[in-house]
Amino acid sequence: MTDASMHETPRKSSIHTIDARTKQRNASESRFKAYGIAAIALGLFFLVVLFVSIVRSGLPAFTKTVVEVEFTLTQEQFEQAESQLMKTGAYQDLFIAGIQSQLDARNIDVQADPAALERLLGKIGGDIRAFYSENPGMVGEPHVFGLSASSRVDGYFNGRVTRETLVDSRFLQASDLDLVDALFEAGIIKSAFNWGFITGADSGVDNPGGAGIGVSVVGSFFMMLVVLVLSLPIGVAASIYLEEFAPKNRWTDLIEVNISNLAAVPSIVFGILGLAVFIQFMHLPQSAPLVGGLVLTLMTLPTIIISTRASLKSVPPSIRDAALGVGASKMQAVFHHVLPLAMPGILTGTIIGLAQALGETAPLLLIGMVGFVARGYPDGFVGGFVEPNSAMPAQIYTWAARADASFYDKAWGGIIVLLVFLLTMNIIAIILRRRFERRW
Amino acid sequence: MYDAPHYTERDVAQTDTKISAKGVQVYYGDTHAIKDVDVEIADKTVTAFIGPSGCGKSTFLRCLNRMNDTIDICRVQGDILLDGEDIYDRRVDPVQLRAKVGMVFQKPNPFPKSIYDNIAYGPRIHGLAKNKADLDVIVEKSLRRGAIWDEVKDRLQAPGTGLSGGQQQRLCIARAVATEPEVLLMDEPCSALDPIATAQVEELIDELRRDYSVVIVTHSMQQAARVSQKTAFFHLGNLVEYDDTSKIFTNPEDPRTESYITGRIG
Amino acid sequence: MPLLWLIGIVLAIAVAGYVIGRKRALDSAGGDPRNLHSLPSYYGSNVAMKVVVPSVLVLLVWLIVQPIYVGSVVSGALPDRAIADGSSRDLVMAEVRRTADGLNNAVAQGIMTDEEARDMRADFTDVTQRLKDAGQIVTSEVTQPILNAAQQFRAMNATGAIAMAIVVTLLAIGGLLWGLKESEKDFRARNTVEQGVKALLIAAASIAVLTTVGIVLSLIFNTYEFFKLYPWYEFFFGTTWSPSFSGRGGSSELGIIPLLWGTLYISIVALAVAVPIGLFAAIYLSEYAGPKVRAVAKPLLEVLAGIPTIVYGLFALLTVGPMLVSVFGKEGLGIMQSGTAVMTAGLVMGIMLIPFVSSLSDDIINAVPQAMRDGSYGLGATKSETIKQVVLPAALPGIVGAILLAASRAIGETMIVVLGAGAAARLSLNPFEAMTTVTAKIVSQLTGDADFASPEALVAFALGMTLFVITLGLNIFALYIVRKYREQYE
The missing domain is CATH 1.20.5 (Single alpha-helices involved in coiled-coils or other helix-helix interfaces)
Incomplete structure (x- = not known):
């Protein structure tokens, strides 16, 4: 060529x-x-x-269906009911008669069948009697009662239960839906914001309507407190050592390798660690936020150490040199100059680590935070750490695992609450980063 | 505004004009990087662009094969004609243009592939070879033109990144030659090389002049004097002077050119 | 709150030590801080450090050791006749602990006097009923040996707590005296304090190693227990997974193969979703997208990574599963039985992994030097030719590393498979069938009612060990590849 x-x-x-x-x-x-x-x-x-x-x-988890009825109990009826053997039953009959008369007054042609109303509202006689025995002055006065309808009525209004899919059961029958529609037209059944969901405790498996996420929010809060109090100082101390003081030797190498590997260990393995070490070996209480917090701390530490080291690294060496140049010890240079400058970055990383820990579920399953029905708020501050409780993601899992589909609404609602917390934390982290970001 | 010297028609009329630029302005965002440059680049000639760092010589070079298109904030105005056709015309596909106007970069940048695949890359994408035997021929020829065939003929499947710096740069030149361009742009091709490798590459550039129009950007005035026939001096985005190399280095018209070649600025 | 009180006492001594130490040092220098070796606060800190560090260390060790010691003594003292058939010493000990807790609470609520709790005899008083009345959870009838053991347990713990308080307080006071003795103007307080702080820093850094050791030990120890009860070759090579729920029956078949297959299958589906989408997204974002598109699309994609896995689990169970059933189920193609299936879990896990793959690949593609691209464009290659033939081959090792990291994520993922994949362990090729994974079975074996000493529960640790080894191997290999790749271009 x-x-x-x-x-x-x-x-x-x-x-x-x-x-x-x-x-x-x-x-x-x-x-x-x-x-x-x-x-x-x-x-x-x-x-x-x-x-x-x-x-x-x-x-739908944030709304509930309430039956609002204005009802007047006359003195005569009061005495009559109190004199009967089945006192609550008597109140219930009176109340249902009241509803019926209101329906008649509005020319709505539906029979308020006591059994049907009981299916819709549950046994209401007790509530009404309790109200009048606490407020005897209200006898004879009109009072508006707001009673929560059963979760299946909720389901009817948000489309989960339809006439076609409804199977008659002791909980709800297809014929009851006519009554519900009539009550809705009469303005007796209304939707209201469900404060109970945000502030309440978990109910048992048979009462989806009454389940709330409040108690597990508190459980999560105490867990995050443990994580924050342990992982921030330990993480910062470890990072300072590795970034500023560590000599290059076998031990430091070992620590470095360990941190990068721990960051990628599946979270469930941390759960096994928690179960074996904290519960089986140390006999710490099961289901306690303290144990959950300890496990999540170990899980979050690598994340916090990695981000803290990055922010320490971004502080230019000239600052250290300047401090050493005026006769500060290495320790003083780090604690007086480098650390304060790195603090915004450290806090940002910590918040993101906390957000990650807040949503973590798998390790909590193994230390018994699932399946536990968190029925009440803990007593006091110490109780918050050691009394059995649930946590938000564990509570969501518990609901998702229950057979009754009415709990699925609660699980999704719980997710909204969880995501609102995560979003808030991330926004705080972003604001911190924007506000204090420093370019050298 | 500086009054451009009248490098007269006489100087370039001797050979065909390959590339002709008129009133070229280049902006990087808000920075005016090239200010109203007119230049005519002859065929079968080595043209050198010299000037202090940041004078715009590389930027202007990259306009000639529209490499600046890959930079988002870069805008080019004015006319640049290749064989009388506007290369910034809407109908032009930069991909097709770059096949005609090849480029060699400051740092040798062989692909992380074998020596053979480095050379074969261009012909493959442009569909220059009908079959494997054809491709083998192109590869050998290009490596010979790149004056590196004898050094690599026994290890064509070895990675191109394993060669020495000078060999890598000649490999990149061979790679550019393999697509049969008409113009070869070289952006400081020797700045990352040692003196011996530089000498080899300079020798190669002189060889290439027989077939191509070569444009070379260099910060070394000696190099410009050694390899080029025409020299353009850029300063602060302006084309200060453009003339025969001998004229520029012996008898520059503009005081700034003189200051630069005598080492007072730059 | 004796523990809080104790910590309070130690802290109070430390604060007092700080103030006195500082003052003593200043006095020894005639009130002029310039005559001191270090700043006065360092003398105070030295004393406080000597008060707090030894006493708190002893306190921590004591808190860990005492329950173990008391537990083993009481457990050893339990007569054999107290352990019913079909029960174990551990179960009885759990009962003992519950009873002791019950007694404590009963005393705390004032239902029993301390003497009653200490001397009560089960044969005479109806302890069980009284505890139940007091609102304590007592599962079975409290028998005399258990009550005795519980009383012993309480007594030993009470003695232990008193001894601990005394020892810790004495140590704190000793530290105080030691520190005060040193508070002399020529003492190098700053160096001492800095040495102490450095030791604390090292201790903090070593927690990472301790965690790994804890993980490895708890896995090895329990796995060893499991292999004492169940042959290892049947575990590793058995193709059937059917634990019996009866507890200690020998009828369980605990072969890991079906679980590994489920894990692998779901991970493959997940990667088949995540890798193409993630990779193409990364290519588009790093090579094509303008800064504006990038500024919007990248964080939005990364939102997917910030969503907790429980959310994905629910999404799989309640949204994706039913959706797939409506297409592939009885009304559609008829190849899907229920919403929980390999496909459901794999698809959702794939969505979760998209940002993981895309942001890692994005970093890696960006690390390919621009010169490489310029070389290709300079030859007249189009963008896609440059990407396919130059950028991707150059980035390949890094991308392989990223995919391996994603695979390790997929293998270790728990919540999505627990909720979305089903519970049946089977070896099947149909992706629309329910299968289960190693992680899902770890959860189900450890959250059930099985006794911790039974093979059905212990197998979870062997599963955990397998999972740990696999993911660790993948991670180390992937990090090695990524690091090698980075070095190539640095």
Whole structure:
């Protein structure tokens, strides 16, 4: 081959006309680009689907159906009811008669069958009697009672229960729905914000309507307190040592390798650690936020150490040199100058680590925070740490694992509460970062 | 505003004009990097761009094959004609343009592939070879033109990154040659090389002049004097002077050119 | 709150020590801090450190050792006849602990006097009923040996607590005297304090190692117990997983193969979703997208990584599962029985891993030097040709590392498979069937009612060990590849 052969067909083509091969290549270019756009679109689509299903399925947990009836108990009726053997039954009969008369007054032709009303409202006689025995002055006065309807009525209003899917049971019958519709038209059944869900405790398996997430929020709070109090100082101390003081030796290498590996160990393994060491070996109380906090601390530490070291590293060496130059000891240079400058970064990393810990579920399953029915708030501050409790993600799991589909609403609602907390923490972290970000 | 010297038609009329630039302005965001540059680059000639760092010579070079398109904030105005056709025309596909106007970079940048695949890359994407035997021929020829064939013929499947710096740069030149360009742009091709490798590459550039129009950016005035026939001096985004190399180095017209070549600025 | 009181006392001594130590040092220098070796506060800190560190260390060790010691003594003293058939010493000890707790609470609530709790005899008084009345949870009838043991347990703990308080307080006072003796103007207080602080820093850094040791020990110890009860070759090579729920019956078959298969299958589905989407997203974001698109799309994708796995689990169980059933189930193609299946879990896990793959790949693609791209563009290659033939091959080792890290995530993921994959362990190729994984079985074996000493519970530790070894191996290998790759371009 000679040089001349290279130019046997001199390509004097114009660059203003695009040749066939270039067209083909450009088409493949556009295809490739389209794959990229499709990938992003698909990812964002999943995100949207996730959020839509969370919001759509979760919002019903925040409302509940209440039956609001104005009811007047006369002195005569009061005495009569109190004199009977089945006192609560008597109250219930009186109340149902009251509802019936209101329906009649509004010309709504539906029979308020006592059994049906009992299915809708539960046994209400006790509540009414309790009200009048606490407020005897109200006898003879009109009073508006707001009574929670059963969770199946909730389900009817948010579309989970329909006439077609309803199977008659002792909980609800198809005929009851006529009554519900009539009461709704009469304005007796209303939707109200369910404060009980936010502040309340978990109910048993048979009462989805009364279940609340409040107690497990408190459980999570105490757990996060443990995580914060332990992981921040330990994480910062470990990072300072590794970044500023550690000599290059076997032990330091071992620590470094350990930290990067622990960051990738599956969280369930930390649960096994917690079960074996804290519960079996040290006999700390099961289901206690203290134990959960300890396990999550060990899990979060690598994250916090990694981000803390990054912020320590970003403080330029000139600051250290300046401090050492005026005669400060190495320790003083670090604690007086480097650490304060790195603090915003450290706090940001810590908040993100805490947010991660807050949503973690798997290790909590193993230390007994699931299956425990958190029925009440802990007594006092110390009790918050050592009394058995649940935590938000564990509570959500408990609800999701229950057979009754009415609890699914609660689980989605719980997720909204959890995500609101996570969002708040992340926003705080972003604000901290924006506010104190420093470019050297 | 500086009054551009009249490098007269006479100087370039001797050979065909390959690239002709008129009133070229380049902006990087708000920075005016190239100010109203006119230049005519001849075929089968080595043209050197010299000037202090940051004078815009590399930026201007990268306009010639639209490499600046890959930088988002860069805007180019004015006309640049290749064989009388505007390369910034809407109809031009930069991909097709770059096949005609090849480029060699400051730092040798072989792909992390074998020596063979490095050379074969261009011909493959442009569909220059009909079959494997054809490709083998192109690869050998390009390596010979890159004056590196004898050093690598026994290890064509070895990674290109394993060569020495000078060999890597000649490999990159061979790679650029393999797509049969008409113009070869070289952005400080020797700045990362030692003197011996530099000498080899300079020798190669002189060889390439027979077939191509070569444009070389260099910060070394000696190099410009050694390899080029025409020299353009850039300063602060302006083309200060453009003339025969001998004229520039012996009898510059502009005082700034003189200051630069005598070492007072830059 | 004796423990809080004790800590309070130690802290009070420390504060007093700080003040006195500082003053003593200043006095020894005639009130002029310039005559001191270190700043006055260092003398105070030295004393406080000597008060707190030894006493708190002893306190911690004591708190850990005492329950173990008391437990073993009481357990050793339990007569054999107290252990019923089908029960074990551990179960009886749990009963003893519950009874002791019950007695404590009863005393605390004033239902029993301390003497009653100490001397009561089960044969004469109806202890069980009285404890139940007091609101204590007592599972079975409290027998005399158990009551005796519980009383012994209480007594020993009470003695222990008193001894601990005395020892710790004495140590604190000793530290105080030692520190005060040193508070002399020529004493190098700063150096001493800094040495102490440094020791604390080292201790904090060593917690990472301790955690690993804790994980490894608890896994090894319990796995060893398991292999004493169940042959290891049947565990590793058995193809059936069917634990019996009766407790100690020998009828359980605990072969890990079906679980590993489920884990692997779900991970493969997850990676098949996450890798193409994540990789193409990363390519688009780093090579094509303008700064504006990047600033919006990247954080949005990363939101997917910040969502807790329980949310994904619920999403799989309640949204994706039913959706898949409506397409592939009886009304659709008829190949899917129920919502929980390999496909459900795999798909959702894939969504979770998208940002993981994309942000790691993004970093790696960005680490490919621009010169490489310029070289390719300079030859007239299009963007996609450059990416496919230059950038991706150059980034390949790093991307493989990223995928391995994602695989290790998928293998260790728990909540999505617990809720979305089903509970049946089977070896099947149909991705629309329910299968289960190692992590899901760890959860189910340890959250059930099985006795901790039974093979059915202990197998969870062997599963955990397997999981730990696999993920650790993957992580080390992946980190090694990624690091090698980074070095190549630095």
